[in-house]
Amino acid sequence: MSPTACESRDRGADGQRGVGKTALALHAGHLLKDAYPDGMTQVIILGDPTRGPGNLAEPECRRIIAALDVARQMGVPVEWFALSSGARIALDSGTENMDWTAAVLRRLIEFTQAGGEVNVIVTGVNVGAQSYWNAEATMLMHTRGILIMTPDSVMVLTGKEALDYSGGVSEEDNFGIGGFDRVMGPHGQAQYWAPTQEDACRILLRHYDHTYVVPAERHPRMASTEDSADRDIRSSPHPQLADCDFTTVGDVFSEERNPERKKPFDIRAVLRAVTDADSTPLERWAYWRRADTAVVWDAHIGGFPVCLLGLESHTIPRGGFVPAVGPASWTSGTLFPQSARKLARAINAASGNRPLIMLANLSGFDGSPESMRRWQLEYGAELGRAVTNFSGPIVFVVITRYHGGAFVVFSKHLNERIETAALEGSFASVIGGAPAAATVFAREVKTRTQADPRMLKLRERLDTADDQQAAGIRLRLVEMSAAIRSQKLGEVACEFDQIHSIHRALAVGFVDRIIPAMELRPYLIDAIGRGLARDLSPEEHRRASRGAGAPR
Numbered sequence: 001m002s003p004t005a006c007e008s009r010d011r012g013a014d015g016q017r018g019v020g021k022t023a024l025a026l027h028a029g030h031l032l033k034d035a036y037p038d039g040m041t042q043v044i045i046l047g048d049p050t051r052g053p054g055n056l057a058e059p060e061c062r063r064i065i066a067a068l069d070v071a072r073q074m075g076v077p078v079e080w081f082a083l084s085s086g087a088r089i090a091l092d093s094g095t096e097n098m099d100w101t102a103a104v105l106r107r108l109i110e111f112t113q114a115g116g117e118v119n120v121i122v123t124g125v126n127v128g129a130q131s132y133w134n135a136e137a138t139m140l141m142h143t144r145g146i147l148i149m150t151p152d153s154v155m156v157l158t159g160k161e162a163l164d165y166s167g168g169v170s171e172e173d174n175f176g177i178g179g180f181d182r183v184m185g186p187h188g189q190a191q192y193w194a195p196t197q198e199d200a201c202r203i204l205l206r207h208y209d210h211t212y213v214v215p216a217e218r219h220p221r222m223a224s225t226e227d228s229a230d231r232d233i234r235s236s237p238h239p240q241l242a243d244c245d246f247t248t249v250g251d252v253f254s255e256e257r258n259p260e261r262k263k264p265f266d267i268r269a270v271l272r273a274v275t276d277a278d279s280t281p282l283e284r285w286a287y288w289r290r291a292d293t294a295v296v297w298d299a300h301i302g303g304f305p306v307c308l309l310g311l312e313s314h315t316i317p318r319g320g321f322v323p324a325v326g327p328a329s330w331t332s333g334t335l336f337p338q339s340a341r342k343l344a345r346a347i348n349a350a351s352g353n354r355p356l357i358m359l360a361n362l363s364g365f366d367g368s369p370e371s372m373r374r375w376q377l378e379y380g381a382e383l384g385r386a387v388t389n390f391s392g393p394i395v396f397v398v399i400t401r402y403h404g405g406a407f408v409v410f411s412k413h414l415n416e417r418i419e420t421a422a423l424e425g426s427f428a429s430v431i432g433g434a435p436a437a438a439t440v441f442a443r444e445v446k447t448r449t450q451a452d453p454r455m456l457k458l459r460e461r462l463d464t465a466d467d468q469q470a471a472g473i474r475l476r477l478v479e480m481s482a483a484i485r486s487q488k489l490g491e492v493a494c495e496f497d498q499i500h501s502i503h504r505a506l507a508v509g510f511v512d513r514i515i516p517a518m519e520l521r522p523y524l525i526d527a528i529g530r531g532l533a534r535d536l537s538p539e540e541h542r543r544a545s546r547g548a549g550a551p552r
Contacts (some may be wrong), residue, residue: 363406393531
């Protein structure tokens with residue numbers, strides 16, 4: 001995995017190579033990996049901390065623009081080891097540098113909107129223009145690149161010293177303004193954290209394991225795997241949780257242990273069960289607060305690189321201040337605003353690159369006042385747009401329960417490439433039986449309650465009772481009414497769930513097939529292969545698999 005060739009592509013400055021003329025260096029890097037015996041090529045931008053440090057003026061900006069142009073011509077990603085104090089300020093240089101940083105911003109916008117990938121490792125303090133460039137390259141809905149930070153990484157618009165001097169609001173240090181722990185990680189602006197720069201480079205290489213596409217090919221190449229394609233996932237371990245007694249993944253789908261598919265479980269255990277045992281998944285945005293319920297993995301299934309999505313399926317405690325108008329905890333299978341945003345960004349990043357797999361335990365979007373005030377509608381709409389615009393195979397599997405507005409954003413009417421399956425014993429309906437009975441069928445529940453023989457008998461007694469007896473009967477009538485209503489709610493809910501079963505979803509065309517849990521992994525591998533075959537000619541399929549062992 002070490003670089004074997006490194007050809008200098010310096011642009012925008014005259015003079016001898018290797019002699020510092022600007023505050024950054026450019027290279028076209030070449031990596032050798034098992035699946036890519038001919039090498040993996042990237043254009044590399046390196047900030048130079050010895051000059052300025054990393055001040056940006058016309059020479060630096062010209063080089064960055066040239067690097068992006070070279071990457072677009074070659075069809076390869078850009079690696080940016082970012083270290084810059086922003087636009088150069090000197091007695092003989094000022095506003096013209098702002099124009100040059102704007103020129104870089106425009107080229108970044110054009111490059112990423114055309115599908116270009118920029119991966120950023122923040123190697124130190126980034127100020128002003130560099131921070132904006134990092135955001136433009138990696139933080140927007142359409143961007144594919146990743147941003148990795150370390151304990152030394154900071155991204156700020158204005159440093160603490162300047163803020164203090166100008167009378168602005170600052171923090172105790174620059175890390176409190178733009179470090180990973182307090183800002184960039186919890187708010188989903190950085191995808192990964194690494195303890196050292198060396199570890200950051202390892203994460204970047206793992207990212208390429210799942211995403212790198214050789215120019216003239218359409219998808220990342222398959223990886224070699226010894227994991228059996230027909231492995232039964234039910235024996236895979238399930239971790240101990242405070243509110244869960246499952247010991248294996250099979251317990252989640254068991255008619256004996258979880259007949260109504262309502263018990264909480266660990267979604268990561270299910271995701272790990274379907275992925276190749278000899279490949280380690282890479283989780284994006286693991287530290288994104290308020291997006292805790294959404295899980296995004298880059299993984300391999302049957303050797304195929306995929307974007308694998310899931311929804312956390314047990315209650316997660318909220319940290320920090322909890323508004324009175326919001327949920328006390330993050331509830332199982334619920335899409336909160338930042339969770340929807342997280343999934344939308346992941347889907348956009350994978351579009352046109354690798355298949356999308358969603359293992360669904362969804363109860364819909366949260367409709368609390370807090371969520372509505374935090375752009376629930378906007379991010380839900382972004383999720384629908386991401387699914388609609390996705391280019392490539394989408395495999396959607398209902399693994400336990402599937403209710404609510406999530407039906408809309410993952411509907412086959414949004415994208416004809418969606419293939420939907422469901423595990424035996426799962427449930428799918430617009431609304432669950434219990435809320436349906438309490439809201440949609442409230443009048444039916446009331447009618448059944450009033451018509452119950454026990455209620456009728458009490459009313460008959462009330463009609464013939466004297467004043468002294470009537471008070472006690474009325475009290476008994478109220479108590480009896482509440483108890484019977486609870487029973488009728490359960491009856492109507494059960495009837496609703498029986499009618500709106502997964503088999504009805506199959507009959508009306510929402511689900512393409514129903515499969516047993518033991519066949520989930522082989523089904524996914526088959527569906528991914530079929531989906532990719534629609535994109536590739538036979539020759540392209542052979543070339544994409546070159547150097548990779550076929551999954552057994």
